[in-house]
Amino acid sequence: MDQLSAHLDRAWDLVSRGDFSGAMRSAEKSLEIDPDSPEVHNLMGYIRAQEGHAEEALEHYERAIELDESFVEAMLNAAEVCIHPLQDWDGAIARIESALDWIEDPEEQADAMLLKIDALLGKGDRAGAAVVVNALPEGPFESAGIAFSIGRARFETGDVRGAEPWLRRAIEKETRHAEAHYYLGLVLQERSDARGAALAFLHSRHAEVRGGAPAPMVSSETFERRVQSAIGRLRENVARVIEGALVIVGDVPGAEVVAEGVDPRIPVLLDDLGAEDEPPRAGRVFVYQRNVERIAAGPMELEEEIARSITEEVEHVFPEVAGAPATESEIQN
Known part of the structure; x- marks a missing residue:
């Protein structure tokens, strides 16, 4: 040499x-x-x-x-x-x-x-992506990674039926393929198969946890500080929903939560919700560091991503918050 x-x-x-x-x-x-x-x-x-x-x-x-x-x-x-x-x-x-x-x-x-x-x-350009998906070679491919990627591409271009066999093929080749199990869960959700989706999500979570955590962008202490800073910058009507709530920072959702149908990659989860006849309120807010970091562009964007994720979860759980007009102070800011 x-x-x-x-x-x-x-x-x-x-x-x-x-x-x-x-x-x-x-x-x-x-x-x-x-x-x-x-x-x-x-x-x-x-x-x-x-x-x-x-x-x-x-x-x-x-x-x-x-x-x-x-x-x-x-x-x-x-x-x-x-x-x-x-x-x-x-x-x-x-x-x-x-x-x-x-x-x-x-x-x-x-x-x-x-x-x-x-x-x-x-x-x-989803239509352009679909054209390329349909032009992909048919294989067979030895790589579980390529089988998974084709399944994911079909799912993301709207071909839910065509995605499933590729995802199952990837899992056959690599039983602990966390991504393939996760996307299979999304496919089964689209098919209204709640039990199958929950099982796929549990397999995904198990494979990911067993595979070891990737190096975090920041320490858990720094992440918790970013969470508090993000809460401080929320819109007034969103902040009101979680005012006084217990904020719990974790890594990923627990298996018992995923078994109930919760997406294992959800970045924020609200719990202990108020009664329907009461103003929107959540008593607990779970923020999952690994899942937030998965979608954040980098460490400098963590606070913005946390604030966005909390806002999206609040507006998803309480649609009336999303439609609420901005307050006078928000308009001035």
């Missing part, structure tokens, strides 16, 4: 362990050996993306593509950065289409097309 390959292998090994600073040191040594190596620039782009430096990551990916116009991996990596966090949907689609010009393997084609579907859905 030559020196460049040794540094590259070392860097990717460190990436797999989550040691991005160590990986970057190895990548920089690789760059000293060959400044025009597309593999090195792709590696550096990947590391920068993992560290949250999207623009710099994109520069490295673009340099890798300049050095090798057929470098599909760099094109798709660049597309992923365009989708998240940059939300440059058209940029992502353009890079994916360039990659598809070079891809011949059906499984790799499906992988790239699924990424294009994500970009189209992000852009709000």
Whole structure:
């Protein structure tokens, strides 16, 4: 093995362990050996993306593509950065289409097309995404991940019936596939199969908990402070509903709650509700850190996401709050 390959292998090994600073040191040594190596620039782009430096990551990916116009991996990596966090949907689609010009393997084609579907859905083009879904290769695919992604894509483009067999196929290949169980639960909900949905959600929760928690964006203490700050910025009519409520911060909803049909990925749950003939009131507010972090763009957006999630839950449980006119102080603010 030559020196460049040794540094590259070392860097990717460190990436797999989550040691991005160590990986970057190895990548920089690789760059000293060959400044025009597309593999090195792709590696550096990947590391920068993992560290949250999207623009710099994109520069490295673009340099890798300049050095090798057929470098599909760099094109798709660049597309992923365009989708998240940059939300440059058209940029992502353009890079994916360039990659598809070079891809011949059906499984790799499906992988790239699924990424294009994500970009189209992000852009709000559900009809365009459905066209791509219907053009996907039929397989069979060895990967549980691709089977799941096709099922999810079909569900998100409105093909509930077509989603179910793909999701079940993913679960057959990987019985603890939390995402596949979760989307199967959503499919069964759409079919009004409450018992089946609850079981699927329980399987999803169990698989996720057994799989170990991802590293949190912030500590639990910091998250609790963000919750209190978020409550302080709620609209007056929303804040009134939870005034004096016990606020409980947890990780994910408990199994007993999920068994009753609650979505295991709900970020906020109201409990101990007032009587129907009383003003809207909740005595307990559960805020689930893992589920909030799942949908927040980053640590700086946590407070905004918590406030939005509390507001949505309050308005869902008490529709009359959603329709209430703004108070004079809210109008002035």
